[in-house]
Amino acid sequence: MSRTSEGLSVESVWRGGVSPFAVSWRKLMMWLFIITDGLLFAGLLAGYGFVRLASPQWPNRAEIFHLDFIALMTFILITSSATMATAVGAARQGRMQTAFRFVLLTILGGLGFLSCQAYEWSKLISEGARLSSNPWGVPLFSAAFFIITGFHGSHVLTGVIILSVVAGRALRQRITPEGVELAGLYWHFVDLVWVFIFTLFYLI
Amino acid sequence: MAQGHQVSSYRIYWIVWSILLIVTVGMMFLGTTALTTALVLVLVAGMLLKASLIGGYFMHLRFERASLIVIVAVGILATAGILFFLIAPDGLRVLNSSSWGDLHVGGGR
Structure with missing residues (x-):
């Protein structure tokens, strides 16, 4: 009989019971939120894919964006995810000071990413890109760019705010390890979404 | 976890x-x-x-637990798959077969 990492039989995993997912209600609610939010981005990226396929031509991203700069943004976000995972690990071990330091590093990463995005947006806007028009001949290109990266950026900003609250509470020893973990789940989700945007919008 | x-x-x-x-x-x-x-x-x-x-x-x-992994993976991947592989092609079919082709997306493949 196959068993899960918790040593439970497969039958007992699928039987349901009092806690069918073996997580607290807070964590389950965060997962459900992540699923629904993931569907939002799935819809946006599917819409982008549709527009892309329906357009006979599409601007060459390498001529518009500096891919090295986008790679830097990706590096910042991936690194901030690693620092956040470390913060969650430290919080689980009861090392709240360490968790606090790594949450601060994660916030710095988030702010760095937002700064890069603000620079990228400013550059494109200064070149004439708008929500409904742009100099590259395909109006929906800039619409897709601003909407998808804008939604993602708003999630990063929200994450930075949430992590700031977590850091403040960790400093005053007023947060549980689960509180840090839930904030971490959200932050990793933001990183996860960027993996898809980076590949589907900038590389392909 | x-x-x-x-x-x-x-x-x-x-x-x-x-x-x-x-x-x-x-x-x-x-x-x-x-x-x-x-x-x-x-x-x-x-x-x-x-x-x-x-x-x-x-x-x-x-x-x-496997039950949580399944609801996350199926919830997101299955819906994204439906959007990409069923709805988007249907959208292209509608676009190419009607006056919607006048939209500024270019008229389809």
Whole structure:
């Protein structure tokens, strides 16, 4: 009989019971939120894919964006995810000071990413890109760019705010390890979404 | 992750971080070359590998019960698959077979 990492039989995993997912209600609610939010981005990226396929031509991203700069943004976000995972690990071990330091590093990463995005947006806007028009001949290109990266950026900003609250509470020893973990789940989700945007919008 | 599961070391997170960086650099390199169908498939595979690592290790999904993994994976991947492979082609069919072709998306393939 196959068993899960918790040593439970497969039958007992699928039987349901009092806690069918073996997580607290807070964590389950965060997962459900992540699923629904993931569907939002799935819809946006599917819409982008549709527009892309329906357009006979599409601007060459390498001529518009500096891919090295986008790679830097990706590096910042991936690194901030690693620092956040470390913060969650430290919080689980009861090392709240360490968790606090790594949450601060994660916030710095988030702010760095937002700064890069603000620079990228400013550059494109200064070149004439708008929500409904742009100099590259395909109006929906800039619409897709601003909407998808804008939604993602708003999630990063929200994450930075949430992590700031977590850091403040960790400093005053007023947060549980689960509180840090839930904030971490959200932050990793933001990183996860960027993996898809980076590949589907900038590389392909 | 299982309640009370303790992570004795942070080393695994930084190993995953290293793999993510290596894959990202590789994808960047490939992304600057002329795109072919095979290359697009490689890039999508790299994207899914990175997503799996983030979900599995950073979000600890690998250590969760199978029931939670299934609702997350099926919830997102199945819906995204339906959007990409069923609705988008149907949208293209409608676009190409009606006056909607006047839309500013270019008239379809």
